[in-house]
Amino acid sequence: MSDPVQRPRSFQEIILALQTYWARQGCAILQPYDMEVGAGTFHPATTLRSLGTNPWAAAYVQPSRRPTDGRYGENPNRLQHYYQYQVLIKPSPPNLQELYLGSLQAIGIDMALHDIRFVEDDWESPTLGAWGLGWEVWCDGMEVSQFTYFQQVGGHDCHPVSGELTYGLERLAMYVLGVDHVMDMPFNSPDAPIPLTYGDIFKQTEEEFARWNFDVANTEVLLNHFVEAENECNAILSQDAQDPKTGKRIIMAHPAYDQCIKASHIFNLLDARGVISVTERQAYIGRVRTLAKACADAFVQTRAGGWSEDAA
Amino acid sequence: MPDLLIELFSEEIPARMQARAADDLKKLITNGLVEAGLTYASAAAFSTPRRLTLTVEGMLDASPSITEERKGPKADAPGKAIEGFLRGAGLTRDQLEERETPKGNILFAMIKKPGRPASEIVAEVLETTIRNFPWPKSMRWGTGSLRWVRPLHSILCILTAEDGAQVVPMTVDGIEAGATTRGHRFLAPDTITVSNFDDYTAKLKRAFVVLDPAERRDAIWHDATNMAFANGLEVVEDAGLLAEVAGLVEWPVVLMGRIGDDFLDLPPEVLQTSMKEHQKFFSVRHPKSGRIERFITVANRTTADDGVTILAGNEKVLSARLSDAKFFWENDLRIAKSDAGMQTWVDRLSNVTFHNKLGTQAELISRMEALAGELAPMVGADAVEAREAARFAKADLSSEMVYEFPELQGLMGSYYAKAAGKSDAIADAAQDHYAPLGPSDDVPTAPVSIAVALAEKLDKLTGFWAIDEKPTGSKDPFALRRAALGVIRILVENDVRHPFMYSHLMALIAEHIGYDEKDREQLIDVMAEFNERAKLLDQLPSNRMTPDLAKFVGDKMRSEFGSKAEELKTTGENLRKKLEVAKDRAADLLSFLHDRLKVYLKDQGVRHDIIDACIAMEGNDDLTLLVKRAKALSETLKTDDGENLIQGFKRANNILSQAEAADGVEYSYGADIKFAETDEERALFDALDKAEAQINPAMAAQDFTAAMSAMASLRGPIDAFFDAVQVNSDNSTVRRNRLNLLSRIRAICSSVADLTKIDG
DSSP: OOSOOOOOOSHHHHHHHHHHHHHHTTOEEOOOOSSOOSSGGGSHHHHTTTSSSOOEEEEEEEEEEOGGGOOTTOSSSOOSEEEEEEEEEESOOTTHHHHHHHHHHHTTOOTTTSOEEEEEOOEEETTTTEEEEEEEEEETTEEEEEEEEEEEETTEEOSSOOEEEEEEHHHHHHHHHTOSSGGGSBSSOTTSSSOOBHHHHHHHHHHHHHHIIIIISOHHHHHHHHHHHHHHHHHHHTSOSBOTTTOOBOOOHHHHHHHHHHHHHHHHHHHHTTOSOHHHHHHHHHHHHHHHHHHHHHHTTSTTTTOOTTTO | OOEEEEEEEESOOOHHHHHHHHHHHHHHHHHHHHHTTOOOSEEEEEEETTEEEEEEESOOSBOOOEEEEEEEEETTSOHHHHHHHHHHHTOOGGGSEEEEETTEEEEEEEEEEOOOBHHHHHHHHHHHHHHTOOOSSOBOOTTOOOOBSSOEEEEEEEEEETTEEEEOOOEETTEEOBSEEEOOTTTOOSEEEOSSHHHHHHHHHHTTOOOOHHHHHHHHHHHHHHHHHHTTOEEOOOHHHHHHHHTSOSSOEEEEEEOOGGGTTSOHHHHHHHIIIIIOOEEEEOTTTOOEEEEEEEESSOOTTTTHHHHHHHHHHHHHHHHHHHHHHHHHHHHHHSSSTTHHHHHHGGGSEEETTTEEHHHHHHHHHHHHHHHHHHHTOOHHHHHHHHHHHTGGGGSHHHHHOGGGTTHHHHHHHHHTTOOHHHHHHHHHTTOOOSTTSOOOOSHHHHHHHHHHHHHHHHHHHHTTOOOBTTBOTTOHHHHHHHHHHHHHHTTOOOTTHHHHHHHHHHHHTTOOHHHHHHHHHHHHHHHHHHHHHHHSOGGGOOHHHHHHHHHHHHHHHHHHHHHHHHHHHHHHHHHHHHHHHHHHHHHHHHHHHHHHHHHTTOOHHHHHHHHTSTTTTOHHHHHHHHHHHHHHHHSHHHHHHHHHHHHHHHHHHHHHHHHTSOOOSOOOGGGOOSHHHHHHHHHHHHHHHHHHHHHHTTOHHHHHHHHHTTHHHHHHHHHHOOSSOSSHHHHHHHHHHHHHHHHHHHTTOOGGGSOO
């Protein structure tokens, strides 16, 4: 926490500051997962790695999509595509709150002038069969992060417990940079030869995706995709652990989980298209949860999930 | 007499759990201490966002030693029995006492249990308490297995006597108790060592922690009201918010901020809700105009810039929040004022499920609309207006503002209805039709609001009764008890009569279970057609009706109507079954309403047996009338005459019932004064005539008070009659006449209420 605080001037500087900070705390700095997800939690580096007994420490940026939040780039705070910064450490270290506060300082928040508060906010993901206790962290009344101690993921009790930090990057950056509309936020340095704002990069895509999400996405195709992903997930998990070709024990937890992520995102798209009724909603969420649980069951049977030949 | 100080220091405890947790800590520890023999003078518990603290003063320094006497075998018992006893008691033979008893010489063991030092007991009790703490939700962290509300970091546990403070040696899940704590997370994060409770509170205060939540509350309220007053404004009181905010800070610093001019014209309820729900701000209003002009936020620290940065941040967040609210408000107003108006929202509700067996919100609304129209004349409302009010009462459920702030439902509806140019009565109904929300909530009083509020609740009750989802035990997920109480209160407190409630409930339930009036009409139509054709046969001259023709016509009729007849039979049968179900369910719902009514009247001091006596009377589905009857009876029974009349009535009724049972006849022929033998008998005749002359018209006018006071006036004559007269006279004519006289007492009294149900 002793680094001299240099006020960042752009969105990417804040991301870089977080990357540097968490790298210094010993986290593996991962890259975003290459699939459409609703939140950083869906990255297997969080969902699956929070399971089992193996220690873990990772941090990464995750582009996240929430089709229903699209506002054609007009709302100052809402986007259908945005970035989350995610940190997961297992077991949760005793000084996780201090580490977290250090990260705020690293991005230029002066601890002596601001009012930081931990306000109760229990996290639950019905689609992942996961829950945890923690807070939303307030800086001068604004929610800047979610802080969660995972208790259960994919229906499995977490032992040891992971500590998860999620930063909504746009909101946090807007606050630090003093910007009122997300589209006005400098993405690279304002002094760069070609200065780019967030809007230069994303205003058009927000419009295009909002139109597609709300009015154009082919619901029939999506409904089929949902069922296909569900079937594929189940088919993958029904294979023998023993690979007939290599003779190795290869449980395909990650490929199956990819299908689960896919089903989850398709559900979000269908929801944005307004074709899912209130009663159906619960049923769809239940179906994704069933997949997530099956993937979790499979993962804990793998080495990364804490399985070992000796114990078996 | 040492003092005990315990502090459990953790990461931030949810504000809503703190007060209860402090109470639990006090209860569990002190109970545990007392159970182990450690009594104490006083105890108090406190909480902040990061700590639970308990101080126990004047505690024993050790539990008292106890001697327990245990009875053993006889002195001359076999060696094995005595050895067993010695093993159990942990003594040797020479330590036993031999006593002479009527049963012979018996061995007694005196087992001494030495007292235990307080620190040992405290360590045990504290560990048990921590391990079994009743948090509403608890968690594990790291690699540990201990559960706490959030990670527990340290335990302070010291016993302080004249010779100083001593740490109670104990460890829970790797956390070792000590004599240290920490101050404010940011202002004084270092370790503090304390020696007793006063030292602890004083050092905490120097380290920017106010331990006592009541002190934090008072300080916040004091500063907030002063700050508002200095600006000619006042803080909107909110005890719940105050308690919550006091649970979010260890070092409260009150700051007052501005609300952007753009937002000052939002409805005050919207400002207040948005500020409270999202930001935990207090609203500050102008005392005259009531307009909300500022907000108060409570920070958890002082800063070098006196909170300027903090306040600027909060103002900015609020402005983003209120931009959303304003956006919703303006979008909603645009729709409300458009040509299609609020109907746009009603139409959208056809996509929203009310209950999967009771259809969509839009269907609910059309049922409410019809029902409000039916009820309107009964409550003195214009039927057209009542229907319109019902149609739009729930329209705001589709509005963006209510989607964001569900607690503003109804209220927003009334704003939007006014904006849409609806009458005030319609706008008010949108806001009031959910009422009453609880036993102390006001009931709607305007006729249109009454019609819509009743329609909403009656539809709900009959709907859930139709699908057989009634409340059971403590489970009442659809708040049907509240709806029933609402119906009762709206009717009774507005003095509205619903004289055919039972049939109405039945009709509504029948509709819910798919009883279709059209089926019945079709049945009648086909019957009519059949009769028409049959009449044609009659018109044939009889001489033309040959057996062949008769057979031809008969076959034709059969082939034409035969299949229809089967169909009609099924339809008729289905209709009958549905009506049967509706009848049973309506009776059940009425008795549910009666049960709620009993609770309602009991709260007003009317005994349950009095209510039963009135429910037993005909017309008991007219709840308003029922309440009047019960209250009149209750008042009457409070008088001396009333109370004693019941005795007289019961005596008359018992004698009469026994005689009727024994004689196998009913004595209702009518008594004749000419067979009266005594003055008391004749006086009773007179009194009954007089009472009857008063009671009958009073009952016809439903003036229960007059009827009952006339009834109570019978007390004297009836008592005098029983004192002087033997009913069972040897003279059978006289006896019969007297029994018939008792029958008149019973008839007259029973026209008022079923007095047999009255206790005593």
